[in-house]
Amino acid sequence: MAWFRLLAPKLQEVKLVSGDLAVSIGGSPRAMVKDERGVWSLTVGPIAPGIYDYTFEVDGLRITDPSSPDVFGNRRGSRGYVEVPGAEGAPRQDEWRDFPHGVVSMHWYVSPAAGGGRRRVHVYTPPDYGTDPSRRYPVLYLLHGAGDNDSHWVLLGRANVIADNLVAYGEAEPMIIVMPHGHIDVPAVEGEDRTARRRRTTVAFEKDLLETVIPLIETTYRVRRGREHRAMVGLSMGGGQSLHVGLRNVDKFAWVGAFSAAVGEMDETLSALATDESGLRLLWIAIGSDDSLMDRNRSFIASLKEHGIRHEYRETEGAHQWAVWRLYLGEFMPRLFR
């Protein structure tokens, strides 16, 4: 169960808005009810264990819950989130447990690909990184979606917690997880259309990743180098980036994945990919059945088949939301580096 409350005597109409909770609240937005003291409330439940984002709509204005500290900013503004723990003895895969925890670090660096601008990258190191100074680790590059930045795979995706738990159970290899910033500004070119601009943006992202982020990581951390020890996956926009950059650079990445990917035109890349010799160890695609990007993903899978490119494809329940991305990360990581 979750209890939503808002003290606002002067407002005329308050609704709870949450795509994540739409099923539990019987459609979103859902009206809240005011009592005689001016407290608007709504009780929701039972709710499956998980992390759900929400806003309130107050007299037509969508607001972030002002009395909760659990808020996050993204490209669209800000929102709040509410967390429902797993049942006793059945914690969620993305829930903090009493296992050793890894460290998450923020690095700021100058990016030639971004015109010399300053960019930030989040880096997770596994629990034994600090205690076993002789060990070197494989690296997963983990990309965010269009609404987010390099902080959201930790803040909302709980990538560090999922990794801690998988490593504790021996279900995944200890690995470093690098979460770069996916948005990059390229100077405008007169007369350029949206598609051309997006393509240039992806090229700039690829350049930033390959020429600046990877060298930064590989000179700062104890990593195993080479394609067999590098994986890349992303969600939505980041899924498109992962497929684009990963499949064009199979000499650098042997493990590639995409979650609910905003996958673009890839025929040229797929034709160039000499599958027998590519040495791609894993190409893993997943999407939820209620995702509006489903058609694009099915077309992409058809293209992979036409080109005879080995891959694994998962269609699950769910929409374009964090619940499926956390699930997919928990399925993808155990497949890597083994």
Next chain:
Amino acid sequence: MAWFRLLAPKLQEVKLVSGDLAVSIGGSPRAMVKDERGVWSLTVGPIAPGIYDYTFEVDGLRITDPSSPDVFGNRRGSRGYVEVPGAEGAPRQDEWRDFPHGVVSMHWYVSPAAGGGRRRVHVYTPPDYGTDPSRRYPVLYLLHGAGDNDSHWVLLGRANVIADNLVAYGEAEPMIIVMPHGHIDVPAVEGEDRTARRRRTTVAFEKDLLETVIPLIETTYRVRRGREHRAMVGLSMGGGQSLHVGLRNVDKFAWVGAFSAAVGEMDETLSALATDESGLRLLWIAIGSDDSLMDRNRSFIASLKEHGIRHEYRETEGAHQWAVWRLYLGEFMPRLFR
């Protein structure tokens, strides 16, 4: 100048609320004006360069700006902030510049002092930490206020940026800055009053810091050990903690400071402090002239004088706000470890 806008046609009254900006906006809250499209607006300025927090009050409800990504959660809920850059050629001391940047890392650990609960600590390492593997660094323990947590000295205090800039100019020694979480839950004791409980909380914080955080830092990072290489300072509640823990443990900290401190009864500690032999290298106290904690700080300064304890005391302009705490950090750090 800053421009505040909110699209909300159905609301009756919208105000900008900002203690930080009260002088610039002619008192807070300040009414915003609605145009025919339903956009509420207020233009403020000129505003001195800085970082200012704010909320909107919409028909009596205080909300976090829903369309800005620059929000933060704290113990009271959430707020937004707006940043005004320094003039051309005159950047603020807390403004990002093209200098090498340090790294900020988040560690999670189990705390016996908190009944085995999980706690988090932020750690800043200076720009050359990763490039000079033989160098060892002194450590500043930097404590937050009652409304905040271990993330706020980076998020709002810009401690990492201030440190980057000071080090680039050679004005401060490169140092590691450790930002622990200052709140700690202690089990309730029946019949205990607020003061007794607060004292027990401070003791638990001291135990967590001395027995768990410092060992974690000193086994994880290349630090110089010993009192001469350890400093501690905090703001508000953290200033009270810094004075309490620091002055009771001068064998562990040779440099102690307090910004706008919520300083409690300290006579016992001051009496026990054998000043000539204490070896305290610096005791630095600062507070703004409009701070409601002024009387408590002046009393504390009087006590220090009575006990003949050497100290430095600064009264500046300003209230109980981040603007003065960033300023004080920029003045305090250059005094350390030299």
